[in-house]
Amino acid sequence: MDSLARRLPPMNALIAFEAVVRCGTITAAARELGTSQPAVSQRLRSLETHLGSPLFQRSGRLLKPTPQAQRYCETVAQALHSIAGASEDMKPGRQARPPIVISAPFGFAHLWLEPLLPSMEVAFPERDFIIRAEDDPRVNPQRRPDMEVRFGRHERSGSALRFLFHEAAQPVCSPAFATRHGLVPDDLLAPERLRELPLLHLDEQESRWCDWPLWFQAQGIEDFEADVRLYYNNYPLLQQAALEGKGIALGWRGLVDPLLQEGRLVTCGQAFTRSGRGYGLVLHNLSSRPARQVADWIAEQAIPLADRLPQQGSEGL
Incomplete structure (x- = not known):
């Protein structure tokens, strides 16, 4: 049975994907994440490679997620926020x-x-x-x-x-x-x-x-x-x-x-x-x-x- 680590995409790729869907452009997502546009683009490519499926369609300057990617993003966003919330709850003095x-x-x-x-x-x-x-x-x-x-x-x-x-x-x-x-x-x-x-x-x-x-x-x-x-x-x-x-x-x-x-x-x-x-x-x-x-x-x-x-x-x- 495959381990969880082998089944999951890289965490930074998931975070970049969620940010791009929410922000609409790679530029805005890179600014929010405090990194460069090429770095965000690379993370998106690695996620598409892992999934074996394209994630976006271009609409002018905006990146529009495919219907399947939009549904995937909702699940990813909820999971990421759950992890963030649980991590915050673990901090001393909270x-x-x-x-x-x-x-x-x-x-x-x-x-x-x-x-x-x-x-x-x-x-x-x-x-x-x-x-x-x-x-x-x-x-x-x-x-x-x-x-x-x-x-x-x-x-x-x-x-x-x-x-x-x-x-x-x-x-x-x-x-x-x-x-x-x-x-x-x-x-x-x-x-x-x-x-x-x-x-x-x-x-x-x-x-x-x-x-x-x-x-x-x-x-x-x-x-x-x-x-x-x-x-x-x-x-x-x-x-x-x-x-x-x-x-x-x-x-x-x-x-x-x-x-x-x-x-x-x-x-x-x-x-x-x-x-x-x-x-x-x-x-x-x-x-x-x-x-x-x-x-x-x-x-x-x-x-x-x-x-x-x-x-x-x-x-x-």
Whole structure:
């Protein structure tokens, strides 16, 4: 039986390969590794020789890994980070319980992640957590989070990404609001009726989020113009306004589901869905085995949501 040493490629070749895939060019990888371009090129050739397969295709100045090499790189990167993390844990004087920092948008942190924290503490009793509610972690001067929840387009899960659930925005209101305006709870109103009612708006200029104009466009109404006197600058405030009966909000399914199940909110319009877009958990600290375990656990909690998200509505806009 071949020894492990004979089966494994040279470690410096694997490190160079991972760096080139991540950085996109040999020049950038050499700069990161503190070595020369010829040295990185030689390491790539030695790895291709060991594997008996080409690893890259050139696209201008960039090196694009072949599909097989891309999958190989994900496995290599995870293994290298595991070795790095285990090596760090062996060092004398290392902090025994470094807190795991999780960054998430305000609405996600308040409505989905916070109720999950008691179960997370039970699942990981030896770990401490720091939850940072922030829509853009890059503006935070604190340390980079171990993982962050991002809303947007996510192509596929991988070693650094756990897809949580797809975007599904649906009009919701309080039962008191429904009664006051003669609505039947959970009756899906025609968009022409909805546009006549008070609508709650988020002060969010980024196109990644579904807003009322986009929702109405998906329902076939192109001429919707919002008559807005008050904007809410974060999603928890807007959701609270809906709970207080001030109007109809776009509720992100997965986030407002507990409020719907408790009867504190009711649906009143079609769901707007876009598969491939939604919430994803990006793992920055791949070298931390506890961080990877926590990320996997969070992703597992989101799996049942796929069965509960509504199937009606528009797709692919």
